[in-house]
Amino acid sequence: MSIPGFSPFPPIPKRSTPEADFDAKMYALFQHFAVTHRNELLAFIEFLESNVTAIEGAINGVSVGLTHPEAAKFTTLAADSIGGAAVQASDGDVAGDAKLVRMDGALAAALSRGGQYQGASAAYNIDDAAPGDAGLVSVSNPGTWPSGNSGTFAWLTTQRIYSGETVLQRATFGYQSTGTPATPVTFERIRSSDGSAWSPWSKVYSQASILGTVSESGGTPTGAVIERGSNANGEYVRFADGTQICVSPDWSEDVTTAAGALYRNASPITWTFPASFYSSNGLTGHVGVTGNSETHWGVMRTLSGGTDAQITMFGHSPFTNRTVRAMAIGRWF
Structure with a gap:
């Protein structure tokens, strides 16, 4: 059913002589509104009732469409009930503008746009x-x-x-x-x-940002989580919480200088840490023997300032070319 049209209004008459002529024109005008436009309006209402369903059956409280539409009328918005180029064909159809978007495709449509x-x-x-x-x-x-x-x-x-x-x-x-x-x-x-x-x-933080340069501001980490490095003085690792671990290179020394009933190296080895500690307070160390020899051991004495330590090697008999490696643990801030 096509939408009914409305006929044009007749011209509004102006008073003329004799009075009967004016009265006749005014009667014809009222007849047009009372009959012709009434029938046209009723036809338009019939069209709305047959072809339109208003949400909740009313607009602004006034019933316009059918509260209970006839069978086969469009009453439920379903993904496959409408189509065409202006409707999203699938959740991945995000090309073009001004598309009616499926609910399952709303996120895909949003993320496909540059914003x-x-x-x-x-x-x-x-x-x-x-x-x-x-x-x-x-x-x-x-x-x-x-x-x-x-x-x-x-x-x-x-x-x-x-x-x-x-x-x-x-x-x-x-x-x-x-x-x-x-x-x-x-x-x-x-x-x-x-x-x-x-x-x-x-x-x-992610896989790409865990490793890097650690830093802090007022005790709050501002850089990477873990930092690793090495130089001629050994290797070090720093953690975002302030913990630092340094490992020395290997040293080979003769343990031949008498020290009571024991023997030691002639003079302590000075180890400059590969990365400075905040201070010597709380700084601890360990000296381990490398290789399979059990004839010697070592001790470490940390120096003030957190930049150096001294390593002394001992043995129960004089031996040459004994090797040790040291480790120090403390804080970098």
């Missing part, structure tokens, strides 16, 4: 980002950015996680316009429910 772009002159304050905002944002924009970040752009997402103004915000660095992208580095923070304050940015 917002906030360049260096956008004046987009990240502290005021609205829940649902996501896109590439220049660090030249105002707001509190994470310290220690790398790059000039971050993929920034702001997600509501509870009522009020509570949101989780993530900034991932690593965008690159050409060539191989840098290893992504992600930071996150949370805003209070009343919107008055943000938590400090916290780095999200």
Whole structure:
């Protein structure tokens, strides 16, 4: 059934002489509204009742459509009940704009889009980002950015996680316009429910960021979790909590100088640690024998300052070319 049309209104008459002529025209005008437009309006109402179903059977409290539509009328939104190029064919069909999106494809559609772009002159304050905002944002924009970040752009997402103004915000660095992208580095923070304050940015550690240079500020770790290194003085490992372990190279010495009933090396070996300790307080060490010899042993004396130690080797008989290795454990901050 096609939508009924409405005939044009007749011209509104103007008073003329004689009066009977005006009365006749006014009667014809009222007859048009009372009969013709009434029938046209009734036909339009019949069309609505036969072809339209209003939500809850009413709009603004006025019943317009059928409360109980006839059989075979479109009453339930089903994934396969409508189609066409403007409708998402599957959860992976995200090409093009202005598509009617399936519920199972809403996330895929959202993640396929580039989102917002906030360049260096956008004046987009990240502290005021609205829940649902996501896109590439220049660090030249105002707001509190994470310290220690790398790059000039971050993929920034702001997600509501509870009522009020509570949101989780993530900034991932690593965008690159050409060539191989840098290893992504992600930071996150949370805003209070009343919107008055943000938590400090916290780095999200991954396989790519566990190893690196450790650092701290006021006792709070600000760098990698584990740092390893080596030089001519041996190897070291530093942990984010402040623990440091140093291992020396091997030393070979003659244990031939009499020391009472024992023998020792002629003078202690000075070991400069491969990485300095915070201080000698709490610094402990161990000297181990290498190889399969059990004829000698060693002791370590830590020196003030946390940079050096002295190793003395002992034996119950004089021996030449005895080898030991030392280890020291303490704190780097």
